[in-house]
Amino acid sequence: MSRLVFKRYSSTITTKSTPSKAHHHQPIPVSSFPSGYLLTGVHAGVKKKAGALDVGVILSTSERPTSAAACFTRNAFKAAPVIISEKILGENVGRARAVVVNSGCANAVTGAQGIEDAWAMAKETDALLSPNSSGLPPTTSQTLVMSTGVIGQNLPISKILSAIRSQRDGSQQTLGNDFNAWERAAKAFMTTDTFPKLRARKFNINGVEYRMAGMDKGAGMIHPDMGPPALGPLHATLLGCIMTDAAISPRSLQRALTYAVERSFNSISVDGDMSTNDTILLLANGAAAEKDGVKLKEIDEGTDREAFEVFKRELTDFTIDLAKLVVRDGEGATKFVTVTVKGAPTYEDAHRIASRISTSALVKTALYGEDANWGRVLAATGSVPLSSPLHANKVSVTFVPSDGSIPLPVLINGEPEKVDEARASEILSLEDFEILVDLGGGETAEAAQYWTCDFSYEYVRINGDYRS
């Protein structure tokens, strides 16, 4: 709408070229993708650019029941796809066999039409599934829905539905389980992302090898706070979808996801803004849960705690990997910074301080300027109300380089160090480094980590004229 007129600094701004972030997207061996899934990404025309993938479809083809878990935004203005997916997941008691996603339009603040459109996307995707072996009532859907993009506009729904329908037609069908299919699906999630975000890993439980793969997208409005269904709503657009061929009960799948999301997607910040559409979905289809030709029972926390803990740990590590990709591709980001807070009275205290430092505009502009301005880190730390008082004379701050060289303490027990500025510059000029804040509560105290990026001219440029 409005013409963005940029202000005076052209004459004073010299430039530093930002290297492409695309190297964070690497091909993954086909053998790493979980069995029993078909995926694709197609161009429906939600995005204006010719050929840009904007609708993704993910189907579970396993003959076993597929468990599903989700974490949704806690924003009070939940988008239609969030409302519909939460409803479907509830009605199906943690089962679902498909996911459909569109980028380019968030289907948020779109009233009754928006709900109808999200429901139509789910139903159209159901038609791609093999005849129902799920035992679900025909009144509901087996598809979870995600949308991301501009708020307050209706979806071009007929374009989206015919794109989904194209996958029923042999000549146009692009569904597959190779790298190309997974990458197409990942690309269909992208908005202001500069590269598709796709990862995969293998893991073992009780001697059986399973696989897990997933994709996510982010870039802006990234400061998620997601809870399990029915915990209530949020708004920022982070979308992610993870698939595994392990068999795990719906209840345990949800518990593992809730734990993992708190330590991964709920511990990243690009700009401190929470979206109406944030959604992380997790499917477990049991396609590989077989040993010596015998189908294994679903893993459940109650009956096999050890197996559950292995799964939870693998999932947490995997979600952290995916979450970090979002920060690396943060709008205008030139730095990837880990904020670690240790020695805190509780995990929540540590997490709250890490979040505050990670969202401080002054800290983030200092990171952009490569300035070891620990005063701003300290001010942010001190501004957080805690469960018990902070002892200023026990707090230490250290800048830790990512290249394995010696860390640089800047504050020890509340006393500023004489800082070697050349060394500080060296560390701050790295693309990756860590800010370590020790509140001095000792090794038995709690710790939390957050991942953030810097605040640049480019961030202001991207968000000053997003709608234009």
Next chain:
Amino acid sequence: MSRLVFKRYSSTITTKSTPSKAHHHQPIPVSSFPSGYLLTGVHAGVKKKAGALDVGVILSTSERPTSAAACFTRNAFKAAPVIISEKILGENVGRARAVVVNSGCANAVTGAQGIEDAWAMAKETDALLSPNSSGLPPTTSQTLVMSTGVIGQNLPISKILSAIRSQRDGSQQTLGNDFNAWERAAKAFMTTDTFPKLRARKFNINGVEYRMAGMDKGAGMIHPDMGPPALGPLHATLLGCIMTDAAISPRSLQRALTYAVERSFNSISVDGDMSTNDTILLLANGAAAEKDGVKLKEIDEGTDREAFEVFKRELTDFTIDLAKLVVRDGEGATKFVTVTVKGAPTYEDAHRIASRISTSALVKTALYGEDANWGRVLAATGSVPLSSPLHANKVSVTFVPSDGSIPLPVLINGEPEKVDEARASEILSLEDFEILVDLGGGETAEAAQYWTCDFSYEYVRINGDYRS
């Protein structure tokens, strides 16, 4: 320290010249200043620039006892002047006769030396006062201390002490009560401020005319959360000092200030960062509390509630005026935006949402880009946990121009309006406007206001190389 290298966008950035903000600083008639005060600002050499005023002194010369009240940062890393001032005010049970301030160095995170230096500033200023008629024990001080500037560096204390001492020497003394003296004091508060912030007003209580004048400074690290002494610590640098010639008891003065600060300085945000030094001081010396030649008793909430309410209202309006000046001069700011939230379940809910909108990086970059992006306003609104659930279908958002022309509704009862984009551009291109969010709780529900500015390239520039 680090050399700030700016990034690629020079070629894409066209410029818009930012008009000087200095017109917000206007001369004030001498008759508007309260009686019984002497002020000055001098160059001590804390600031490098030759002649830049960096030490301010304010003395009460009234023969009546001077009441003093304060609100200090709640940051856990309280700067030395905050610790000392809080202690002195406590020991004196709400009495003080002088204020000393320095800019250029915050005396924060400076350990035992910092405490000693703040104490020395107070003692040196005591020596400028007429022989003690305060009845205070000689072990404490009658001076409150404020500092602002870089964190983690010791004050050049001997330069500061000799600057204060110069005011005892007839030839160099510049203390006065004219516009020039008040302006010099206001200039001594400035750091990245582009103009001194000085205001004055007259008011009547029970037929007696009183005056109130004050100054403040801000620019960056502005998101105060200040409480009365002993409520605990914060960190951002907002400093302000208000003087009146009314007579009011220390207890009632503190209550009025706490109320006023919540609705003024604690309702502004430049960058969402809270400082270690935030301090607002208020002196009431009773120099004008005389009617028909008879000295009036101190106003007290217990004995004259009506007079107290008048004073509280005048003070609140005055602190809002001063607080707005800080936002107008926010680092890199090109817009002055009022955020009003009404129809909320409680004042705290309304205040929390207004604060969240005012600090949203996405909202603030959209303001800079003059984009009526109500989706971001809504996302910020929905991300705040409230005392009772928000009804998305009752929420309305309106852009209100400051020129008295017709407001533009963009969302009514949760439904997006067909927005006239030309009209939206017209409003958003104004320097001043209001974002009005109505949660739909009706006219009896609670409301709160916040004042904020936009987020510009200039903000990133200023804070990317502040220390360099």
